[in-house]
Amino acid sequence: MANPYRELFRAPGSVAFSAAGFAARMPISMTGIGIITMLSQMRGEYGLAGAVSATFTLSMALCGPQVSRLVDRSGQSRVLLPATGVSVISMGALLLCARYAAPVWTLFVFAVLAGTLPNMAAMVRARWTHVYRESPRLHTAFSLESVVDELTFVVGPALSVALSTALFPEAGPLVAAALLTVGVLLFVPQKRTEPPVHRPDAATGTGGSAIRVGSVQLLALLLVAGGTIVGTVDVVSVAFAEEQGTPAGAGIVLSVYAVGSALAGLVFGALKLSVPLPRLLLLGATGTALTTLPLLLVGNVATLSVAVFFSGLFFAPTMIVVMGLVEKTVPPAKLTEGMTWAITGLSVGVALGAAVSGSMVDRHGPTGGFAVAIVAGVTALLLALGSQRPLTRRLAAQPPAGAHTPADAEAAEAAAPAQPTDGPSATVSDTAGSLP
Secondary structure, three states: OOOHHHOOOOOOOOHHHHHHHHHHHHHHHHHHHHHHHHHHHHOHHHHHHHHHHHHHHHHHHHHHHHHHHHHHHHHHHHHHHHHHHHHHHHHHHHHHHHOOOHHHHHHHHHHHHHHOOOHHHHHHHHHHHHHHOOOOOOHHHHHHHHHHHHHHHHHHHHHOOOOOOOOOOHHHHHHHHHHHHHHHHOOOOOOHOOOOOOOHHHHHOOOHHHOHHHHHHHHHHHHHHHHHHHHHHHHHHHHHHHHOOOOOOOHHHHHHHHHHHHHHHHHHOOOOOOOHHHHHHHHHHHHHHHHHHHHOOOOOOHHHHHHHHHHHHHHHHHHHHHHOOOOOOOOHHHHHHHHHHHHHHHHHHHHHHHHHHEEEHHHHHHHHHHEEEEEEEEHHHHHHHOOOHHHHHHHOOOOOOOOOOOOHHHHHHHHHOOOOOOOOOOHHHHHHHOOO
16 A cells, blocks of 8 residues: 555655755744743743743734735735844844843843744645645645644743753754744755745635635634643643653653644545545534543643543544635635744643643642633633634635636636746646646
């Protein structure tokens, strides 16, 4: 039986853009914790370190969709380099301000500006969509991307902390900025797989921001709920392990959670499913809600690890389905922005879960934190239930496969001289459907 993931990389250029994208997306998971580690060592103020890191994270959540909207309008090659340049230069200024004891307000200013880094996870997914649009392999590609997301959020924070503690305080954020620079510089020149620019079509209502699309709002909110569970697991695992007298056990718990999600994502991506996407979303949300309940019954690190393993089994598949729904319900002219809003919802949820569960742990212990995860699971289930009809109607209203709007036709015609469709330089989207 053919390996669907090996088949995925038969498309020309797929290995190159996914590898470059992996390097460029590592800073998303490395920078926030790197800022905390750096400032806590250099200034000895955890409150300040957390506030600057939160400022960077909030800026990234707000700026990311705007950068992606510019990408949809002008193309990846024209937007990614300037956005990356602003982010990297600002991060460098932040590190210098920290090193030379500049006024505190300068740390916040440059943290805001550093948040302009592009959401490379969305950029890579947009390229997979261009390569395999209307192909079953797109489902496998989105599955792979969810697993890669898990990998970056397992490896990234640990790497950043290790660098800042073993070398010098700025090492973690500095390496993150270097990875962003190198990754984007390798990613942008790959024109063969770059998605074409789709001109907004006023007649079909494809102008404006992607967040105005009802399906994007629903899916982003659902990922806020899912992210809240992730953020809660992160914080409560540490508190629970410390309460049990085994602080190192928190790392085991978090690794088991990531492994469960990654394994489920790989298996889910290899399946050929005929179940409608809205129903799959409901099944994923139901599993997510049910698997939060055993958290109230855990008695030690071992049972907590088992509980979060089963909880993780539903995370990656749900994320895959969400991205599939974004791809199916958002106009091509808004695709990158739509995906970025979904990922932003997840990031906001993680931050919200960490903050709320931390407060609950302070007041009621780990059990209070677990209650936050249960509430988030129920919220995700209710959102999935409420979204069934709107998503089904939205999918039914989409043009058939292969149909194009007048704006799409104009965009394709404008791009034709740069992307010939015959000979060895044929575009990937033209050849992907005939790949073995």
